[in-house]
Amino acid sequence: MILISGATGNVGGELLRQLHAEGTAVRALTRDPSRARFPAGVDVAEGDFGAPESLAEAFSGAESAFLMMSSNQTAVLREAARAGVRRIVLLSTMAVETRPESLIGRLHLEAERAVTESGLEWTFLRPGQFASNTRAWRAQIAAGDVIRTPFPRVGLPAVHTGDIASVARTALTREGHAGAAYSLTGPEPVTPVEQVAAIGRAIGRELRHEEITAERAAEEMAAHMPPEIVAATLEFVGSPTEAETRAQPTVEKVTGEPARTFAEWARDNADSFR
Numbered sequence: 206m207i208l209i210s211g212a213t214g215n216v217g218g219e220l221l222r223q224l225h226a227e228g229t230a231v232r233a234l235t236r237d238p239s240r241a242r243f244p245a246g247v248d249v250a251e252g253d254f255g256a257p258e259s260l261a262e263a264f265s266g267a268e269s270a271f272l273m274m275s276s277n278q279t280a281v282l283r284e285a286a287r288a289g290v291r292r293i294v295l296l297s298t299m300a301v302e303t304r305p306e307s308l309i310g311r312l313h314l315e316a317e318r319a320v321t322e323s324g325l326e327w328t329f330l331r332p333g334q335f336a337s338n339t340r341a342w343r344a345q346i347a348a349g350d351v352i353r354t355p356f357p358r359v360g361l362p363a364v365h366t367g368d369i370a371s372v373a374r375t376a377l378t379r380e381g382h383a384g385a386a387y388s389l390t391g392p393e394p395v396t397p398v399e400q401v402a403a404i405g406r407a408i409g410r411e412l413r414h415e416e417i418t419a420e421r422a423a424e425e426m427a428a429h430m431p432p433e434i435v436a437a438t439l440e441f442v443g444s445p446t447e448a449e450t451r452a453q454p455t456v457e458k459v460t461g462e463p464a465r466t467f468a469e470w471a472r473d474n475a476d477s478f479r
């Protein structure tokens with residue numbers, strides 16, 4: 206049995222579907238089972254990283270777990286170890302390598318440190334920008350054909366969340382990934398202008414990109430994000446380091462399948478924009 210946290214989210218949701226489809230026993234963790242929708246036959250557990258003791262039942266009988274980063278990481282891992290979990294795959298971030306001093310880098314480094322100190326077998330996934338971040342454009346796409354973002358021509362190798370899930374599935378179900386930290390990206394840099402065009406093609410509409418300033422974007426993001434996360438996110442997408450713009454070969458090396466393009470992600474997720 207594999208416990209999957211973030212099972213209602215982008216990566217955990219895809220991981221759950223992949224493992225369930227290949228017949229592996231999985232249990233989905235969510236804070237609110239009444240709102241979550243999972244495939245028939247999936248075991249569901251209620252639990253919250255904020256209250257680690259609530260995870261005892263979720264971890265019970267699981268030999269491995271896919272964990273999202275939590276500020277309570279040490280206590281979460283203690284519950285896992287107590288229940289007999291032996292292997293952890295942690296969803297971390299490339300920022301631990303490229304921006305270790307940033308807030309996002311520091312929080313994830315602390316979580317990674319807690320994992321290495323837990324004594325459990327571990328694999329770290331360190332993705333760069335997710336293709337699924339463009340879901341933030343859904344309201345604009347529903348309202349019209351113009352998508353407004355800053356930094357229209359800054360390209361990042363956005364990673365298909367299904368590819369992050371495939372690497373997680375491999376690390377959870379095959380030997381040889383213990384102690385590995387995988388930087389994960391898509392196959393090529395893609396700019397916001399190109400992402401808008403790809404989503405337009407995927408849903409059969411002529412979408413247009415319009416540039417706004419970083420200040421204007423920050424004001425809009427501040428409505429649903431803490432200011433330090435807004436600043437960190439804009440820094441990430443506006444002033445990437447050389448390493449953050451470079452496509453990594455890791456997805457193919459680990460899974461044997463080439464990393465999927467942003468256009469493929471847009472086609473695979475077209476329904477979420479309709």
Ligand SMILES: NC(=O)c1ccc[n+]([C@@H]2O[C@H](COP(=O)([O-])OP(=O)(O)OC[C@H]3O[C@@H](n4cnc5c(N)ncnc54)[C@H](OP(=O)(O)O)[C@@H]3O)[C@@H](O)[C@H]2O)c1
Pocket residue numbers: 210211212213214215216217234235236237241252253254255273274296297298299331332333334335337338
């Ligand atoms: N977005 C990026 O570009 C990027 C880049 C690098 C790394 N990352 C990493 O990826 C993470 C986001 O992954 P994602 O997009 O797959 O997630 P997501 O779609 O944002 O979903 C968040 C998931 O976390 C679960 N969750 C939130 N708080 C929880 C808590 N207190 N206890 C238990 N579960 C909790 C939610 O479950 P319920 O609501 O069902 O409880 C939900 O399934 C980031 O936090 C970061 O660590 C992101």
